[in-house]
Amino acid sequence: MNADQCKMILQDACEECESNWIALSGGLDSSIIANLMRKEKANAITIITKDFVGTDLTYAQIMAKHAEIPLSLMHIELEEVLESINETVKILGNFNDIEIRNSVVPYIYLKRLKEKGIKSVLTGDGADEVFAGYNFLLKKNEQELNHELDRIKKIMHFPSKEIGDSLNIKVEMPFLNEKVLEFSESIPISEKINIKNGKRFGKWILRESFEKDIPESIVWREKSPMQDGSGTANLTNLFNSIITDEIFIQKKNDILDGDGVYIRTKESLHYYECFRKINSIKNSSSDNKCPDCNYELSQNSRFCRMCGKFPIV
Numbered sequence: 488m489n490a491d492q493c494k495m496i497l498q499d500a501c502e503e504c505e506s507n508w509i510a511l512s513g514g515l516d517s518s519i520i521a522n523l524m525r526k527e528k529a530n531a532i533t534i535i536t537k538d539f540v541g542t543d544l545t546y547a548q549i550m551a552k553h554a555e556i557p558l559s560l561m562h563i564e565l566e567e568v569l570e571s572i573n574e575t576v577k578i579l580g581n582f583n584d585i586e587i588r589n590s591v592v593p594y595i596y597l598k599r600l601k602e603k604g605i606k607s608v609l610t611g612d613g614a615d616e617v618f619a620g621y622n623f624l625l626k627k628n629e630q631e632l633n634h635e636l637d638r639i640k641k642i643m644h645f646p647s648k649e650i651g652d653s654l655n656i657k658v659e660m661p662f663l664n665e666k667v668l669e670f671s672e673s674i675p676i677s678e679k680i681n682i683k684n685g686k687r688f689g690k691w692i693l694r695e696s697f698e699k700d701i702p703e704s705i706v707w708r709e710k711s712p713m714q715d716g717s718g719t720a721n722l723t724n725l726f727n728s729i730i731t732d733e734i735f736i737q738k739k740n741d742i743l744d745g746d747g748v749y750i751r752t753k754e755s756l757h758y759y760e761c762f763r764k765i766n767s768i769k770n771s772s773s774d775n776k777c778p779d780c781n782y783e784l785s786q787n788s789r790f791c792r793m794c795g796k797f798p799i800v
Contacts, residue, residue: 489674490696497696498523500664506607506657508532510596510647511558513546515690516611516620518554518705519697520661524609525554532608533558534596538565539721546705553702561599568719571595573761578653579646580766582758583795584751586646588719593647601654608651613662615710616643617671618690619679622710625687629676636679638787683707726754748794749779755794 501523509524511517511531521531533547544560551558568591575587575594593610600608615621616639624632651658661667671679674692681691688694694706730753739750742759746768750756770776771783782793790797 489678489692493670493692493696496664496666496670497661500661500667501527501609503664504607504609504659504661506605506609506659508600508605508608509556510593510608510610511547511550511556512543512611513548513550513705513708514543514611514710515693515701515705515708516614516662518546518550518701519614519693520609520611521550521554521556522697522700523661525556529554529556531556531558532561532596532600534561534563534592534599536565536568536719536721537562539719541719546708549702550705559599561596563595565725567595568722571598572758574598575650576758576761577765578650580762581793581795582755582762583792584755584758585795585797586792587758588722588754590646590650591719591722594650597647597651597654597656597658601656605656607657607659609659609661610647611662612645612647612658612660613643614690614693616640617662617668618693619676620689620710622689624689625680632676632680642785642788644792723752723754726752726757730756747781751779751794751796759794 497519501520507524507527507529509517509521509529509531511521511533521529531551533543535541535544547558571591571594572587575590576582579586579590597608619632619636624635627635645660648658678692680687680689688707689710698706735753735756738756742748742750747770748759748768750759770781773783775784776782777784777791777794777796777799779796780791780794782791784791784799789799791799
């Protein structure tokens with residue numbers, strides 16, 4: 488019964504949106520949207536970095552073919568990725584390595600859609616937060632899960648929305664529709680995390696609801712970070728190879744002495760230098776601030792949104 492209700496509510500949420508373009512990664516969330524939009528003459532866009540190996544390509548092609556949706560597959564050169572990092576840092580106003588690495592992808596597809604004259608796009612944002620999709624949740628007991636999901640909902644934010652606003656493109660997120668949120672609150676934890684063939688899966692109700700509508704390789708695909716799917720996770724190795732240890736140590740010490748900011752990695756150094764070209768350092772006077780960059784921490788957050796330090800202890 489809940490599976491049918493889930494499909495109906497998500498169908499209504501998609502129909503309330505104005506866009507017929509989908510940011511398709513081939514993951515569960517965007518594939519559900521593609522399935523629900525298959526009769527709406529939808530189009531899809533997928534970003535793959537040419538120089539890095541990503542996992543999204545095959546799954547996005549499988550889903551686009553299954554849903555009979557035209558797929559605009561964008562292979563991005565490394566030069567464009569590096570240029571997009573600068574713009575992403577400028578828009579988000581931080582040097583959080585994980586957030587920047589993940590957000591370069593939305594920046595690129597939103598920029599490409601804008602160049603096509605597209606005004607809005609549908610994304611799968613919010614499904615992990617609302618239906619317990621993150622891998623770190625899988626080992627928690629029911630009490631811990633309820634507490635953690637409440638905490639996540641209080642602090643969740645979506646850089647793609649900020650980037651879309653800056654580019655004047657509307658980012659529509661069906662999984663954050665009010666009725667979808669109400670439905671999520673009404674179902675037990677066992678319909679968010681459960682076991683199949685001895686393995687625990689998050690977003691259980693979504694998988695169960697669309698099991699007959701979406702290829703099995705996607706419905707039961709394990710959670711994969713955007714940085715892995717697009718290949719931008721390889722930015723870490725890139726910066727490790729092009730920034731020498733000597734330069735890293737020298738710049739790291741200079742930044743600590745001059746700005747009071749501790750730089751953890753070579754990748755973080757690159758993002759920080761992009762950030763400092765257009766931003767000054769503002770040390771918080773709050774008692775609740777990051778020990779690495781002195782940025783005021785959000786209530787209930789366990790990481791620093793400015794520099795990405797995790798965990799905060």
